[in-house]
Amino acid sequence: MTPDQxxxxxxxxxxxxxxxxxxxxxxxxxxxxxxxxxHPDDETSAMLAALRFRDGIDLAYVCSTRGExxxxxxxxxxxxxxxxxxxxxxxxxxxxxxxxxxxxGEGPDDPMRDFGFSKSGEETLERWGRDHTLRRFVxxxxxxxxxILCPTFLDVPGQHGHHRAMTWAxxxxxxxxxxxxxxxxxxxxxxVAKLYLPAWSGAGTAYDDDLxxxxxxxxxxxxxxxxxxxxxxxxxxxxxxxxxxxxxxxRWTGNEGGAFPLHRVGGGREGAITxxxxxxxxxxxxxxxxxxxxxxxxxxxxxGAVAAALARGLAALPEGGPHAHRLDRKRAQxxxxxxxxxxxxxxxxxxxxxxxxxxxxxxxxxxxxxIATDVTVSVAWPDGWADGAPVAGHRPAAxxxxxxxLDPPSPALAVTARVAGQAVAVALPxxxxxxxxxDGVALDPPAQILNRAAGSDxxxxxxxxxxxxxxxxxxxxxxxxxxxHPPSDAAGAxxxxxxxxxxxxxxxxxxxxxxxPPRVLAMPAILRIAVLDVxxxxxxxxxxxxxxxxxxHWLGRxxxxxxxxxxxxxxxxxxxxxxxxxxxxxxxxxxxxxxxMRAISDWVRAGGxxxxxxxxxxxxxxxxxxxxxxxxxxxSLRWRVTDPEAAVTHLAPDHPVLTGPNxxxxxxxxGWDKERGLYFASSWDGAYRPLLSMSDPGEAxxxxxxVSGDVGRGRHAHCALILHHQMERLVPGAFRLMANLxxxxx
Numbered sequence: 001m002t003p004d005q006x007x008x009x010x011x012x013x014x015x016x017x018x019x020x021x022x023x024x025x026x027x028x029x030x031x032x033x034x035x036x037x038x039h040p041d042d043e044t045s046a047m048l049a050a051l052r053f054r055d056g057i058d059l060a061y062v063c064s065t066r067g068e069x070x071x072x073x074x075x076x077x078x079x080x081x082x083x084x085x086x087x088x089x090x091x092x093x094x095x096x097x098x099x100x101x102x103x104x105g106e107g108p109d110d111p112m113r114d115f116g117f118s119k120s121g122e123e124t125l126e127r128w129g130r131d132h133t134l135r136r137f138v139x140x141x142x143x144x145x146x147x148i149l150c151p152t153f154l155d156v157p158g159q160h161g162h163h164r165a166m167t168w169a170x171x172x173x174x175x176x177x178x179x180x181x182x183x184x185x186x187x188x189x190x191x192v193a194k195l196y197l198p199a200w201s202g203a204g205t206a207y208d209d210d211l212x213x214x215x216x217x218x219x220x221x222x223x224x225x226x227x228x229x230x231x232x233x234x235x236x237x238x239x240x241x242x243x244x245x246x247x248x249x250x251r252w253t254g255n256e257g258g259a260f261p262l263h264r265v266g267g268g269r270e271g272a273i274t275x276x277x278x279x280x281x282x283x284x285x286x287x288x289x290x291x292x293x294x295x296x297x298x299x300x301x302x303x304g305a306v307a308a309a310l311a312r313g314l315a316a317l318p319e320g321g322p323h324a325h326r327l328d329r330k331r332a333q334x335x336x337x338x339x340x341x342x343x344x345x346x347x348x349x350x351x352x353x354x355x356x357x358x359x360x361x362x363x364x365x366x367x368x369x370x371i372a373t374d375v376t377v378s379v380a381w382p383d384g385w386a387d388g389a390p391v392a393g394h395r396p397a398a399x400x401x402x403x404x405x406l407d408p409p410s411p412a413l414a415v416t417a418r419v420a421g422q423a424v425a426v427a428l429p430x431x432x433x434x435x436x437x438x439d440g441v442a443l444d445p446p447a448q449i450l451n452r453a454a455g456s457d458x459x460x461x462x463x464x465x466x467x468x469x470x471x472x473x474x475x476x477x478x479x480x481x482x483x484x485h486p487p488s489d490a491a492g493a494x495x496x497x498x499x500x501x502x503x504x505x506x507x508x509x510x511x512x513x514x515x516x517p518p519r520v521l522a523m524p525a526i527l528r529i530a531v532l533d534v535x536x537x538x539x540x541x542x543x544x545x546x547x548x549x550x551x552x553h554w555l556g557r558x559x560x561x562x563x564x565x566x567x568x569x570x571x572x573x574x575x576x577x578x579x580x581x582x583x584x585x586x587x588x589x590x591x592x593x594x595x596x597m598r599a600i601s602d603w604v605r606a607g608g609x610x611x612x613x614x615x616x617x618x619x620x621x622x623x624x625x626x627x628x629x630x631x632x633x634x635x636s637l638r639w640r641v642t643d644p645e646a647a648v649t650h651l652a653p654d655h656p657v658l659t660g661p662n663x664x665x666x667x668x669x670x671g672w673d674k675e676r677g678l679y680f681a682s683s684w685d686g687a688y689r690p691l692l693s694m695s696d697p698g699e700a701x702x703x704x705x706x707v708s709g710d711v712g713r714g715r716h717a718h719c720a721l722i723l724h725h726q727m728e729r730l731v732p733g734a735f736r737l738m739a740n741l742x743x744x745x746x
Contacts, residue, residue, distance in 0.1 A: 028056025343370025
């Protein structure tokens with residue numbers, strides 16, 4: 001899709017009249033509802049859509065992490081880069097709910113990050129820092145000033161530890177936010193009127209709440225439809241969830257939603273969550289404005305009549321007082337509605353997605369004034385820009401701490417006008433925006449291995465650019481002619497900083513996807529290299545990947561004989577191939593692969609060796625299509641080991657996968673990152689043999705992390721350990737075990 005085609009699709013999806021109606025609904029209530037969660041995509045989108053577009057309640061979401069420890073259904077990004085992408089996705093999801101955002105974690109160096117799956121709220125708080133968590137949460141509450149706070153999940157065993165930590169913290173924050181003695185710089189105390197918990201279970205394919213939910217004291221009706229578009233509120237929620245594409249979210253719903261039961265902490269039964277709160281602007285001293293805003297809503301879709309009523313309402317809004325924050329919010333919302341009612345349109349598009357220091361960006365502006373007069377338009381550039389170009393040395397923030405659809409981040413269009421005699425000032429996002437791309441170094445590759453056992457004793461290629469970039473080499477290392485020469489006694493992993501003109505340099509990574517604006521991540525430039533001793537199998541290995549891992553790359557770097565398992569090779573019956581590896585999620589995201597699974601299983605029975613890396617049950621995994629039946633467990637919380645240091649017991653120490661060509665021992669389980677594995681097998685045919693046993697603290701051992709079965713004349717090994725991630729982290733044991741898995745049955 002070209003940039004213009006993308007703009008046209010976005011334009012077609014948001015007609016002005018529809019947008020105007022949805023903005024008018026925001027003027028119905030002065031109440032703010034703050035939902036809290038641990039990750040982008042934790043929000044209860046269908047309920048929020050009904051609250052916002054039916055009831056007019058102002059929405060906000062506070063999120064503790066950027067989701068950088070999650071999975072990625074659409075691309076290569078992981079870790080810090082995935083956090084950047086998921087931050088942008090959350091902002092787009094918030095746009096579709098007209099919802100403001102507050103973040104608690106500042107970025108990859110903040111202790112409050114998505115460090116991977118946790119089953120314990122206490123463990124999570126130890127990692128995040130209890131006081132750090134509470135202070136960040138209190139800051140968000142005091143800045144957002146909600147009337148209602150509602151965590152997404154319950155603090156019960158069987159639930160994600162990050163969710164449990166945030167729900168526990170919500171209860172603490174209710175008191176701390178109101179306490180003047182709890183000082184958080186730049187904030188004033190704020191009292192939240194109500195705390196609700198979900199009165200439904202979070203059990204499902206991922207979680208398995210052990211305790212029942214609390215009793216419902218009130219319910220939010222999720223049924224009904226938007227009177228203008230005909231969309232059910234539940235579908236509008238899915239419009240938002242579809243922006244979480246790295247998580248594979250967005251489901252079609254043709255029906256109206258059900259009710260969302262809530263439990264008020266410390267309160268009794270209610271008729272609605274707004275009981276006891278201001279019903280409309282009349283309750284906060286702005287009755288004349290409320291009457292005019294209702295008149296505007298009733299006049300829809302007559303733009304002139306809507307504009308005249310909105311202008312009267314804006315003029316009638318009082319200033320200051322105890323409800324100043326509510327009135328200011330209604331003023332900004334009413335200005336946005338008045339601008340739309342005028343029929344005016346100002347659209348801007350940058351001429352590029354990324355700009356280097358000093359590179360001037362042109363923004364093409366299309367303008368139609370409608371009934372607006374005195375229209376002025378200018379481009380508001382971010383801090384660190386001058387004359388439409390990033391200044392030298394400027395590094396853009398990859399992780400903004402706030403987001404508000406009413407105040408889009410720069411660069412944006414600053415517009416002033418008069419409509420129906422009323423002054424209007426609005427900020428409008430660019431249709432195509434641009435990100436500053438600071439100077440950095442290119443490091444190819446950013447991580448490298450040298451396998452001494454494969455005869456790679458001399459050098460390994462490492463190319464730096466531009467001129468002035470150099471490695472800050474440890475003693476005995478040498479870098480010349482694009483090759484890195486380690487000393488003869490080098491062993492293990494080494495981090496080698498990169499300098500530019502003698503100063504520490506950064507690797508600058510553009511993060512871009514069709515559904516989000518471009519971002520840039522600048523991280524310290526460090527070459528990671530590991531010197532390994534990995535014996536290789538005598539095998540030709542074909543890898544069928546869905547682009548979610550780099551197993552083929554790392555096997556090639558080890559020195560193995562690796563080819564891509566393209567459709568032609570698969571359909572020809574894998575001639576000359578000893579071992580076929582299916583990468584993570586490959587059956588779902590590699591077109592046509594699941595349809596070929598039964599033929600692949602026949603190839604195994606005829607003597608081939610198949611290695612399947614972890615899949616989720618919904619990744620087109622058919623237990624009956626495997627060489628022998630193999631089930632993947634769910635809910636996934638029950639079938640994973642999150643402790644990367646969990647003890648590993650060899651159930652079959654003499655099995656070929658654990659003995660050759662590399663003997664697997666205790667050292668191979670050391671230094672693992674994030675977790676051991678997930679989506680373990682839960683049951684299997686008698687042909688398979690479990691090779692390992694492991695567990696998280698206090699839990700029964702699981703045996704489905706690695707199973708291997710001799711089927712016919714071949715072998716199938718299923719590995720739910722996150723070997724692909726460990727290889728990216730240069731963990732030696734992961735390379736040794738992967739080499740063993742690829743050894744053909746003889």
